[in-house]
Amino acid sequence: MNDALRVDVDHATGIATLVLNRPQQRNPLSTGTMRALTAALRTIADDAAVRVVVITAAGPVFSAGHDLSEMVDRTLDDERAVFEVCTELMDTVQEIPQPVIAAVQGPAVAAGCQLVASCDLVVASSAAVFGTPGVRIGLFCSTPMVAVTRAIGRKRAMQLLLTGDTIDADTAADWGLVNFVVAPDELDDRTNELAARIAASSPLTLAIGKQAFYRQIDLPQDEAYELMSETMATNAVTCDAQEGMSAFLAKRTPTWVGK
Incomplete structure (x- = not known):
């Protein structure tokens, strides 16, 4: 592991916790760090005992984004490789x-902001900025734009992208980038x-729900309803859904089996 x-x-x-751990360098998302994050997430994905992932960082800065030392005097193919990684x-997070919960203790900018926007939920310190x-610096945040625009909408994203200004945690919450400050x-x-509340639910149901969310979010409404009706029907016949509904009716605590 890196x-x-x-x-x-x-x-x-x-609960699995992934900690960005280069605080002296402001936790850059170097290609090595991004590969390590991806590998860790994929390993966790296969661990049935893990129900929630937290991504956080050591030191005063969450992440200052890409490691710019990797991006100077490089070829076009070298630059392409950075953004492919x-x-x-970002795809693996979702x-x-x-x-996946981002716990943001300090500034999260550029690709650091992209990572935050890609997470399912975000808890931010009042000291955080985004x-x-x-x-x-002459390098438009085009890939961060993808995740950030989907989180906060066009006009607010363009404000951040065109000015380069940061917003505080309360503004980020108002705009929809952050859940809790x-x-x-x-x-x-x-x-x-928050992680413990989520972890108390059926891991199968959490997986069905998370994956269904991203499948339907950009579909036209009629297609989304068609796809989600089938998803909910197949969810309803799982052991955990049957157990959960039976437990609710019997006023008892459900016992999840993950099936």
């Missing part, structure tokens, strides 16, 4: 069955509480 990434898998709680990471400042000393506890 030493720029710490991985902690707690099977007792069902990046795209693979493809794995477990919900932005896509690439325009200021908490005091800095509450970030870990609030994130763990």
